[in-house]
Amino acid sequence: MLTRDRVAATIYHVFLAEDNSPELLAQAKRIHSMMPYTALKQIVRFANPAAVMSGVLDLFLAQPFGARSLAQRVFSLALNDGIKTFQKSIDSLVLKINDPVLCEKLKRFCNANEDTKNEIRSEAAVEDIDLIVAILRSEKFEPELTPEQIGKIFNAYVAWNNAVDNVCHRICISMKLRLTPPGRR
Helix, strand or coil: CHHHHHHHHHHHHHHHHCCCHHHHHHHHHHHHHHCCHHHHHHHHCCCCHHHHHHHHHHHHHCCHHHCCCHHHHHHHHHHHHHHHHHHHHHHHHHHHHCCHHHHHHHHHHHHCCHHHHHHHHHHHHHHCCCHHHHHHHCCCCCCCCCHHHHHHHHHHHHHHHHHHHHHHHHHHHHHHHHHCCHHHC
């Protein structure tokens, strides 16, 4: 009974309660529509477990007429859905940033080779600054920023750090109040 409740709670959270539930439900429906249940039913009818496993593996890995296998199609569907989700997030951030030059520099960093990325990461670590600030001020990626854009970046960086410090300070104060006995406040 307890296991059934856990399964029901998990299904509820995954397909109804989470922010990305509609996308997960749509993905599950697409995968469900790809499953060859009739063929699976025929494979499971065998009494020998080894034959069942072999048959199921053959069904998922078979490439009829050189086409992609069922496993490849399922993985491809899942990866494409993930890429679409990331692209939606990127597009919404590009609109919020509203500066094509800054977005282009970030895009060029993402498309750069690993040596360049590691070099900028180490610069950021040595100088104790945020990676995004290091990327945007770097001269390795075109286009070059104007002084106004550089000022905007550093002001945003300072504002972010102040906001984080303020939140941390408030959390520490509230935790101190909770931990202090009522008579000692």
